[in-house]
Amino acid sequence: DVKVTQSSRYLVKRTGEKVFLECVQDMDHENMFWYRQDPGLGLRLIYFSYDVKMKEKGDIPEGYSVSREKKERFSLILESASTNQTSMYLCASSSSGQEQYFGPGTRLTVT
């Protein structure tokens, strides 16, 4: 079975802190994705990566950056956390053209 893991299930950070969310997949997938999910807005794509060191902006990249130094790992970085970044963050991976598999999510609260 494909496994996508995320470093934390719950995270509480203060405004202005730098925040790292880590995602690891074990299926040698080329593509990895970061989404955020908010009530009433659904899932929105922040960034995705189709290869090591490659990244593309999604629909809402502002305030975020990403890093993919190894194929299995995709990190989402909040350079200076703000309260409007309080959300559920979901990581996913896929082989090209195939199903996306999701991690369990990280619920981030910024106070």
Place this chain on the structure above:
Amino acid sequence: KQEVTQIPAALSVPEGENLVLNCSFTDSAIYNLQWFRQDPGKGLTSLLLIQSSQREQTSGRLNASLDKSSGRSTLYIAASQPGDSATYLCAVSGAGSYQLTFGKGTKLSVIP
């Protein structure tokens, strides 16, 4: 820009009923369509993937159909059970892109 709509937003049915969840999308130039299930506070579980060249996919009590020309997909759940209670999400990827555009989901409650 692709838009995905799921109606109804919420649905409540008695146990044992067969039911249909609907998904529509505005741009028919899709690569594939995927149905997911999400339990409260959890990640998404992939249920079915339909490639654009396919008309339907089946897995157990689930059957998903795709009518690309009309921009519609349905997820049929046979003999519903309380354990089927969850939010069901539909998502499409555009031709030449692996990004998914999601609907906002249908929250299903199966009453024992």
